[in-house]
Every structure is written in structure tokens, then in C-alpha cells.
Amino acid sequence: MDTYIFYGIAMVFLTISFRKDKGKTRIALKKAWKSFENLLPQLFSVLLIVGLMLSVMNADVISKIIGGDSGLVGVAIAAVVGAITLIPPYVAFPTAAMLLQNGAGYMQIGTFVSALMMVGIATMPVEIKYFGKKMTILRNVCAFIFSFFVGFIIKLVVG
Structure with a gap:
């Protein structure tokens, strides 16, 4: 229901913008469409990988690898996978939800998403270029x- 409200609000503001300046609104819509086109390949590839992963690995396998009972080994696996994976946030959180529904543990998913968002193994070359090798590795x-x-904090909060 909230989605429809937000779409309605967006349409109202788009109409106001269009009435105020048609040219700027058209330019903004073209830029938005270009951004959407640029995101589609990333979004499609990540969804394809997650879909294939979930079709190959059933809930039992996910539970064994990163389930609530997998302990520190599962947390470490989740952290390493999160650190080396480059997934945008708008895909990471739905992916985490799918993994939770398929048997992953909260502590493991918290560690996975945290490492995914904060650690940048894939982006290290760019970061080294701007911040230097020592600072990049330290960060x-x-x-x-x-x-x-x-x-661990998520484990304490969720239980």
C-alpha cells in the first residue's frame, strides 16, 4: 500500500515540475532513464547469480554453510564472501532477505551485509589510487x- 502512496506522490511532483518547466522535466526524465539503463545490467546479473545460487543450493545447504548453527565458520565464510562481492545496496538487502528465508542465520547475514557494504576488495585498485596502499589496506x-x-551485535539483538 505504501508503494502506491509513494508512486502517487511522485506523480504529483512530476506533474508540478512538468507544468513549471517542460524542458527541464524532460531533461530530468531522460537522465533518470539513462541511469536506469545503466543499472539494468548490474541488477540483472546479480539477480541471475542469486537465482542460480538459490536453485543449486537448497535451504539445507544454505543452513549448513551460513545457518544459525554454523557458528564462527559460517560467520567467517559470510564475511569473506561479503568482502569480495561487489553488489549494490539495493540488491544486497533483498538478497540477504532471500538467504534468511532459505535458512541463513541472522549473525551470518549481518556479517555478510556489513562486509559487503564496508569492505571493498573489488574496488581496492581505485581506492589505492586515491588514498594510497597503506590507508586502503588499513581501512x-x-x-x-x-x-x-x-x-555479533545482531545476534545479541535478534537472539
């Missing part, structure tokens, strides 16, 4: 360690 190591704390 990534600290973020990786912190992702474990996030997982």
Missing part, C-alpha cells in the same frame, strides 16, 4: 573486523 582490515562486531 579494509578495520572494516572487515568491524563486520564481525556487527554480526
Whole structure:
């Protein structure tokens, strides 16, 4: 229901914008469409990978690898996978929800998402270029360690 409300509000503001300046509104809509087109390949590839992963790995396998009973090994696996994976946030959270529904543990998913958002193994070359090798490695190591704390805090909160 909230989605329809937000779409309605967006349409109202789009109409106001269009009435105020048709040219700027058209330019903004073209830019928005270009951004959407640029996101589609990433979104499609991530959804394809997640879909294939969920079709190959059933709930039992996910529970064994990163389930609530997998312990520190499951948390470590989730942290490493999160650290090396490059997934945008708008895909990461639905992916985490799917993994939870298929048997993953909260602590493991908290660690996974935290490492995914904070650790940038895939983006290290760019980061090294701007911040230097020492700072990049220090930041990534600290973020990786912190992702474990996030997982443990989520375990304490959720139970």
C-alpha cells in the first residue's frame, strides 16, 4: 500500500515540475532513464547469480554453510564472501532477505551485509589510487573486523 502512496506522490511532483518547466522535466526524465539503463545490467546479473545460487543450493545447504548453527565458520565464510562481492545496496538487502528465508542465520547475514557494504576488495585498485596502499589496506582490515562486531551485535539483538 505504501508503494502506491509513494508512486502517487511522485506523480504529483512530476506533474508540478512538468507544468513549471517542460524542458527541464524532460531533461530530468531522460537522465533518470539513462541511469536506469545503466543499472539494468548490474541488477540483472546479480539477480541471475542469486537465482542460480538459490536453485543449486537448497535451504539445507544454505543452513549448513551460513545457518544459525554454523557458528564462527559460517560467520567467517559470510564475511569473506561479503568482502569480495561487489553488489549494490539495493540488491544486497533483498538478497540477504532471500538467504534468511532459505535458512541463513541472522549473525551470518549481518556479517555478510556489513562486509559487503564496508569492505571493498573489488574496488581496492581505485581506492589505492586515491588514498594510497597503506590507508586502503588499513581501512579494509578495520572494516572487515568491524563486520564481525556487527554480526555479533545482531545476534545479541535478534537472539
